[in-house]
Amino acid sequence: MNLLAVAAEPGAVSGSLSSYLIVSAILFLLGLATILTRRNVLYVLMGTELILNAANLNFVAFTRFGGYELDGQMMALVVVMLAAAEAAVALAIVLRIFHDFGSIDMTRTDSLRD
């Protein structure tokens, strides 16, 4: 379960589950940090996409190493569709925010109605 053992490990399956989970955790962290520290709504959305992508990586890795047939890949497929739907709706909301407030700074969009 060592990251450095990935290259040396023989067998049909490349690498270990841990190495994929570590990459996924790093991608998740970067997405979370974006959501927490940026005020630009577009970057918050990008952070959401990064987090969903990291979750997808986990699903596919567990499919490979967990022995659950292809259930994980099916979940990953659903997550991709979810991300597409979410991005479309959220970007429409971003456009509305820009038209109504003249800015996409999250700290300035503090009223729900006129």
Place this chain on the structure above:
Amino acid sequence: MEGLLFYVFGGLAILATLLTISAKNPVYSAIFMVISFGATAGIFVLLDAYLIATVEVLVYAGAIMVLFLFVIMLINLRSGEQEGLRWSPLVIVAAGTFLVLLGRAVGDLGGAVTSKPNDLVGSPGLLAESLFTRYVVPFEAVSMLLLAAILGTVVLSRRKEQA
């Protein structure tokens, strides 16, 4: 060879994501994000998830990022609103979450890992077969979700005077 490819794709994904979140211009961020998703698709190929890798490139790197670029162009940010990454106490929350995840990733995963890895290949045929038999209800639910997303997007993006 595959171990080397894992390092290449994994490193590229992390590097491109770092550049994505640290770039000041959203256009550059979107371009770096395409690279990040492409590298992730490479990792999916290493995991024998060929259909997921294709969908990743088509939907994430294609459709979603084109949508992002269009909105960035429509909004046309003034230079004053383009700020870099802001460091705040919330970063500690992110770092704590990361440490927990990392601990789980390198630690004992218990019953999640079987001794014998799955040798099924995520080909379109195999996935389609279970998509239309075992997972037909989630499949229909997702189609309803996409319909709702289409309608919601149309309603939301209408101008006020037309509403």
